[in-house]
Structures are given as C-alpha cells and as structure tokens.
Amino acid sequence: MTDMHDTDAHDGDPAFEALAALWDRRLAEAGDALDAHEPSPKVWELISARIDHLQASQPTLTVPSSEGVWEYFAPGVLKKVLHVDADAGWQAYLVKIEPGGGVAPHSHSRLEECFVLEGEFQIGGATVRKGDLHLGFAGHDHGALVSPAGALLYIRGQIDG
Numbered sequence: 001m002t003d004m005h006d007t008d009a010h011d012g013d014p015a016f017e018a019l020a021a022l023w024d025r026r027l028a029e030a031g032d033a034l035d036a037h038e039p040s041p042k043v044w045e046l047i048s049a050r051i052d053h054l055q056a057s058q059p060t061l062t063v064p065s066s067e068g069v070w071e072y073f074a075p076g077v078l079k080k081v082l083h084v085d086a087d088a089g090w091q092a093y094l095v096k097i098e099p100g101g102g103v104a105p106h107s108h109s110r111l112e113e114c115f116v117l118e119g120e121f122q123i124g125g126a127t128v129r130k131g132d133l134h135l136g137f138a139g140h141d142h143g144a145l146v147s148p149a150g151a152l153l154y155i156r157g158q159i160d161g
Contacts, residue, residue, distance in 0.1 A: 018086070018158075018160075022160050025160070063082045068080045068082060073095065074101070075102075076100055076102065077096070077097050077098070079095050080093060080094045081093045092155070092156045093154075093155055094152065094153065094155070095151075095153040096150075097153070098150055099148060099150040100147075101147060101150070102144055106141070106142060107139070108140070108157060108158060109139070110138045110157065111138055111157070112135070112136035113156045113157065114128075114153050115133050115134075116131060116133075117130065117154055118151060119152060121145050121147040121153075123144070123145045124142075124143045
C-alpha cells in the first residue's frame with residue numbers, strides 16, 4: 001500500500017496538485033472543527049483501501065443521490081461534488097442556486113459543461129433553461145450568472161484549486 005503522505009511520485013503533476021489544493025481549502029474551511037492532530041495510520045489505511053476499491057477495475061460507478069455534502073459556494077449557491085478525476089483534472093458536481101442567487105464573473109482554464117436540470121439562469125443577456133447545455137470555453141471570461149427563480153445544474157469542469 002502506498003504511503004499517502006509520500007507525494008514525491010506526484011511532484012509536478014498538475015492534476016494531483018489541484019486536487020491537493022482543493023482538499024487543503026476544504027479542510028481549512030472546517031477550521032477549528034477539525035482536530036489539529038494527524039489522523040492515525042489506521043485512518044489513512046481505510047482511506048487508501050476505499051480509494052483502491054473505487055479505482056479497481058470496475059466497469060461503472062454509481063453515485064447515489066443520497067451521498068455527498070452540499071457546501072457553500074457563493075451567496076445563495078450550494079455545490080455538491082459527485083466525482084473527481086484527478087488524473088484528467090476534472091470534476092463533476094451539482095450546483096443548486098436559490099432564487100436570486102448567482103455566481104460572480106470568472107474564467108475557466110478548460111472547457112466547462114453546464115446542463116440545466118431544473119429552473120433557469122441568465123448569463124450575458126441570454127436565458128439558459130431546463131434541458132439546455134451551456135458551455136464555458138477555456139481562456140474566456142464569463143459574465144455573472146443569476147437565477148431569479150432558482151436552478152439546479154450539473155457541471156463538469158476543471159478541479160477547483
């Protein structure tokens with residue numbers, strides 16, 4: 001079993017570094033809620049075993065809707081990560097926008113796919129509705145996204161970092 005603290009094998013790997021930055025940020029957000037002591041070797045073994053199990057030669061992976069945690073993303077916006085492919089540098093997640101909520105302008109370093117499952121949102125003068133696919137292209141700024149009535153989005157894009 002590989003020592004999870006040994007990052008030498010991943011030095012210079014942008015996807016690994018992005019995933020590590022994502023977890024550093026997520027853990028930092030927990031603040032004092034986390035014990036300052038390093039988890040026991042048994043905890044690392046259990047985590048490693050779970051990852052190995054998920055990466056075993058399975059032909060498919062199902063993520064039940066009951067799994068995952070909705071996290072704060074922006075005012076009136078929650079995010080639930082469904083899957084992360086660190087090797088490829090992307091993640092799949094849901095975004096729930098409350099009525100009047102939205103996301104500030106930003107850019108993407110790679111293509112982002114956004115499929116509207118429920119509701120609608122406005123961006124750049126256009127309305128994107130249920131069943132529509134919206135693409136944010138790499139290297140381009142993307143205006144503010146606002147949902148007057150609320151929306152549920154499936155997004156596949158770069159790993160936050």
